[in-house]
Amino acid sequence: MIFALETSCDDTCAAVITSAGEVRANVISSQGVHDRYGGVVPEIASRHHLELIGRVVDQALRMAAISLDGVDLVAVTQGPGLVAALLVGVATAKAIAAPFELPLAPVDHLHGHIAASFLAPFPFEPPFLSLIASGGHTLLAHVVDHGPRPRLLGQTLDDAAGEAFDKGARLLGLGYPGGPALERLARGGDPAAFRFPTAARLEGLDFSFAGLKTALLYRVRELGDEETARRRADLAASYQDAIVESLAIRVERALAQTGIGRLSIGGGVAANGPLRRRLGELGVELDVPPPALCTDNAAMIASAARFVEPLPYPEYLTLEVYASGERLLAA
Ligand code: KG4
Ligand code: ZN
16 A cells, blocks of 8 residues: 655645555645635645644545555655645655655655556556646656656746636636636636637747736736626636647647657646647547546655655655756756
């Protein structure tokens, strides 16, 4: 049994999976305290992880009907993410693994998102293209094997796709996280009502969302409060459509460029219905993990841990966290 923790951002997560990738428990405790700030406050996130982690660990073990003696490997997100938040997960993982002298697998968060596709009952086998779009990252990778070194094909030059959703949602007066709220609002709107930029002129496989967010800001100012309020659904639908198109354009380019006919998507934005539909129409084999495995969770970290060289006891006691995505991307 693999026991995993994920605390890189604002979700406190623990999971238990078998070595074959069957999920026995996947506990996600969303903090829900960052709404009033319109984003995640690192110090608050860290303090809440501390408060929640004990209960989340217990709950995962109870759901999987095992005790810690039944665990063979402990896994934890080492980075990238908020340092103070990651530290809670890593310290807890050490404290769980060390008394039993268990091995500990440090996992890269992005490898985790990709590895959500490797879970049972329908593991998606490499090679494939992977689009990871979350609040912190937006990248396209060629997943050559199950390991922690996918080939990076493109990444965002400024905001992440989830950040574009969150910032757009804030401009339209919606709460945090903005993605799901914006998607809901957009259901009653016309995606063709406004034209927003997709950075299609930017060649290659990199993404850019900063111009889009600015375009919405100017459009909202131009319309004024009353007209903006009246056309909120149209604005949301058009803005969402631009994000979806922007992602889809790069995916199409990558599929054409590599000749790979298989695609997986992950990260919080992969929970977006219109994106799933748009990519489903590309005519390639598409793997979309269920929403609970797309947003941050520990089952994906446990899944990735199966393909990482674990550190033996007591080597991991000095393990440190890292904030930025360079490790994976330096591949
Ligand atoms: O992967 P994730 O849970 O955490 C990070 O690693 O960032 O992704 C969170 C991001 C947020 O920006 C959130 O607004 C976005 O994913 N998101 C969505 C949807 N659900 C979550 N964006 C669009 N549509 C959704 N349904
Ligand atoms: Zn994530």
